[in-house]
Amino acid sequence: MIEASLPDAADVGAPEAVTDGIHLLVDALRLNDIRNIYGVVGIPITDVARLAQASGIRFIGFRHESDAGHAAAAAGFLTQYPGICLTVSAPGFLNGLVALANATTNCFPMVQISGSSERHLVDLQRGDYEEMDQLAAARPFCKAAYRVQRAEDIGRGLARALRTAASGRPGGVYLDIPAAVLGEVIPASQGAASLWKLVDPAPRQLPDPAAVDRAIELLAGAERPLVVLGKGAAYARADEQIREFVESTGLPYIPMSMAKGLLPDDHPQSAATTRSQALKRADVVLLLGARLNWLLGHGDSPQWNASAKFVQVDIAATEMDSNQPIAAPLVGDIGSVMNALLERAKPGQITVPTLWREELSTRSAQNIAKMAVRLEAAATALPMKFLGALQAIRNVLADNPQAYVVNEGANALDLARNTIGMQVPRHRLDSGTWGVMGIGMGYAIAAAVETGDPVVAIEGDSAFGFSGMEIEAICRYNLSIVTVVLNNSGVYKGDAPAVGGDPAPTVLRARHEVMITAFGGKGYRATTPDEVASALREALAARAPALIDCIIDPSDGTKSGNIAHLNPKGITVQH
Numbered sequence: 001m002i003e004a005s006l007p008d009a010a011d012v013g014a015p016e017a018v019t020d021g022i023h024l025l026v027d028a029l030r031l032n033d034i035r036n037i038y039g040v041v042g043i044p045i046t047d048v049a050r051l052a053q054a055s056g057i058r059f060i061g062f063r064h065e066s067d068a069g070h071a072a073a074a075a076g077f078l079t080q081y082p083g084i085c086l087t088v089s090a091p092g093f094l095n096g097l098v099a100l101a102n103a104t105t106n107c108f109p110m111v112q113i114s115g116s117s118e119r120h121l122v123d124l125q126r127g128d129y130e131e132m133d134q135l136a137a138a139r140p141f142c143k144a145a146y147r148v149q150r151a152e153d154i155g156r157g158l159a160r161a162l163r164t165a166a167s168g169r170p171g172g173v174y175l176d177i178p179a180a181v182l183g184e185v186i187p188a189s190q191g192a193a194s195l196w197k198l199v200d201p202a203p204r205q206l207p208d209p210a211a212v213d214r215a216i217e218l219l220a221g222a223e224r225p226l227v228v229l230g231k232g233a234a235y236a237r238a239d240e241q242i243r244e245f246v247e248s249t250g251l252p253y254i255p256m257s258m259a260k261g262l263l264p265d266d267h268p269q270s271a272a273t274t275r276s277q278a279l280k281r282a283d284v285v286l287l288l289g290a291r292l293n294w295l296l297g298h299g300d301s302p303q304w305n306a307s308a309k310f311v312q313v314d315i316a317a318t319e320m321d322s323n324q325p326i327a328a329p330l331v332g333d334i335g336s337v338m339n340a341l342l343e344r345a346k347p348g349q350i351t352v353p354t355l356w357r358e359e360l361s362t363r364s365a366q367n368i369a370k371m372a373v374r375l376e377a378a379a380t381a382l383p384m385k386f387l388g389a390l391q392a393i394r395n396v397l398a399d400n401p402q403a404y405v406v407n408e409g410a411n412a413l414d415l416a417r418n419t420i421g422m423q424v425p426r427h428r429l430d431s432g433t434w435g436v437m438g439i440g441m442g443y444a445i446a447a448a449v450e451t452g453d454p455v456v457a458i459e460g461d462s463a464f465g466f467s468g469m470e471i472e473a474i475c476r477y478n479l480s481i482v483t484v485v486l487n488n489s490g491v492y493k494g495d496a497p498a499v500g501g502d503p504a505p506t507v508l509r510a511r512h513e514v515m516i517t518a519f520g521g522k523g524y525r526a527t528t529p530d531e532v533a534s535a536l537r538e539a540l541a542a543r544a545p546a547l548i549d550c551i552i553d554p555s556d557g558t559k560s561g562n563i564a565h566l567n568p569k570g571i572t573v574q575h
């Protein structure tokens, strides 16, 4: 409610107390349990941020809207409730839209609330300040887009946005609020009556018992069954049921990268160390919150057994058959589906043939032995290799299992994913479904803000550059984030020679540890694995912003990491 002394209230000469769009928005956010807003202020939303902060909502101010949006998306993933990103009109909105689209692709719930310019000017294209039809621009990039046209609809608009983002397959929702609506004054009683709190934002969706039985029969008849855990399973927070099902059946499983830690990576049933063999040979595959997209080779042979049958558990019915025939679709939320599977499978009905178990463990032992040779060679090599730095990081993280790991890059992503085991669910956030760069600092900030636990962001030097300025935000809010830059002086590699006097397109040069000192954080430069380990231990113990620039051999790294095959074939370009 606006205090009587405010000019707006006086202007309308209201006989009773009044409120306005800004107050209604903040009241609606508070009513719906929003604790944090991630954004960048400016016209027309600065006072939304100010009032939110004054009302007890934490406002985390960023340097770029994409980073704020990525933070909101990560907050959504970590809390199972939409994260909120606040942006200004046109350019700020568009910057945030990148993150909204990325969140939608990853099935993370978030709401981007953006101020926008005056409708009567925008719609006639009269050339308003930051003129843009944001609603139309947002629509193709998110799950849904809504616009509020009257202050009395702000509560409704927010409820609709939160509901859409959180329920069914989670995703990003855009909520457009023109400046005039934020400034619109209405009676306080009318405003209060227009707000409501969502009941059960993401209702459970129970599977059909017949579909559950079909899935059980298929799994029971398998000779080489396999479970693939995806980030949908991590998001669903059905940790206990998933563990009980996997352990009671003995099924081998592989985790997708953000599902790592759902069961500890050193679990005896993990087939992660024999992933290729498991995919190539499995005859019945249970997909738990994982899509058969490019990250799983679309389910196509030769990566997969051509006659493999799929059981897919997903909240989105339309996901079924998107790539391969799904022999047993199980539509529902993963918690309810796991409960049903546990209830309806008879004891001993689903088992794992010994031959399959042995095949996997033999191959796994071979792969571990091969990897051990690589790791040993890298452990002490100088100049430092990716795997040298990563082993040092791995050893420190093993003593800090509660730390959140954010990871992006090409080689930095591939090698860290395989080297660093996770022990706890939802503690790894990475480039995700698009394989994007630029999520690093946003995700790290959200993890620190939402959980209060320490965060280690393992970044390729190129990836870090996209959101690197947020180091300032990390220092400003004194967040417990240690950014570890694996700096091989370039995109993929940093050893390409200059051409025509200019650096090669893949070359980068930076002393990242110097950067953080400008904002009051602690910088480390590490040239050996021992230096990496001691810097990381010290930085984690300090629980304060730090950046460790790890100097990696510029010749270490491969073009595009393990997805080099996605580059166009054509004629090889040398530099």
Ligand code: ADP
Pocket: 105, 106, 107, 169, 170, 229, 230, 231, 232, 233, 235, 236, 256, 257, 258, 259, 288, 289, 290, 291, 292, 293, 295, 313, 314, 315, 316, 319, 332, 333, 334, 335, 432, 433
């Ligand atoms: P990954 O990249 O780890 O393989 P994906 O993002 O491809 O995972 O797949 C996640 C899937 O999980 C999506 O298809 C999404 O619809 C689904 N999903 C998200 N939340 C739930 C839930 N609570 N219950 C069931 N499925 C879910």
